[in-house]
Amino acid sequence: MTYSEDKKTKEISYSSALSKMQFICSRQEKCCSDIRKKLENWNLSYDDQDKIIQSLIDDKFIDENRYTGFYVRDKYKFNKWGRIKISHHLKQKQIPESTIMEAFDSISEEIYEENLEDILSSKMRSTREEDPYKLKAKLYRFAQSRGFESNLILRNIEKILHKDE
Template sequence: MYPEDKKAKEISYSSALSKMQFICSRQEKCCSDIRKKLDNWNLSYDDKDKIIQSLIDDKFLDERRYTGFYVRDKYKFNKWGRIKISHHLKQKQIPEHIIMEALDSISEDNYEENLEDILTSKMRSTREEDLYKLKAKLYRFAQSRGFESNLILRYIEKLVHKD
């Protein structure tokens, strides 16, 4: 089935609102997530905006709260760096100042410890004799996790010259 073959569901305003309230009560969502969901239903732009505003007014939606949870989860469980977290939040149309506030809540010591842990783990699992290639692999790995170049380079040097 192709996306253009999908028919948008017909749903009333009140039914859409109650479904969105249910979804938001079970899991933190941001406005763009809800808007995407509402786009699947044949609702007017005004109705979509009213639903989102109602969810915000009734505290079902809160961009700051969502961003805080997102940052903590991606940092703690996925071991992502600030760059990757920030990029994903920007894709969800979260305002820059809210992203920065949430990222500032990450302790610098824990952040660097996290980077050192993932680099140490990767170094143990990498079978590379050539020091230059090992550093390149570690760098690419940490960069794909969203860590800053200056930190990556500092910790790679620290780990490689530890022995």
């Protein structure tokens, strides 16, 4: 048996799983889907998984609103991601749309656009494209890959290209 096979079939008791999850959640924000994946790897029954997750929620180890708020602020501030990319990643973690929208309300629209302008300006300085149409296309694709909205991207590309004039 290989190490990875051994790791996948690891079994653990209910009480041990609960205490490990409490420790993990006390050290770092987690959402229910992250915890569920971990518990599934430990081959716990679905009933035990549900009980552990409910216990973690009841004891405030897991709070989806708190998790989403931290996730949005971190990805926006440190990774320079836009709303689309952040939202997509949170939806993959089965976070409700209403919770995601509530977390986005904590981001200032002005700072959000300044962030986009900064990453576009930085990309423009590092790009050696002479053709203005190809430059715009590169900048657009770059900002889109970071998860920013099309209308904001186009407006900010125009803004930074006309700054020098």
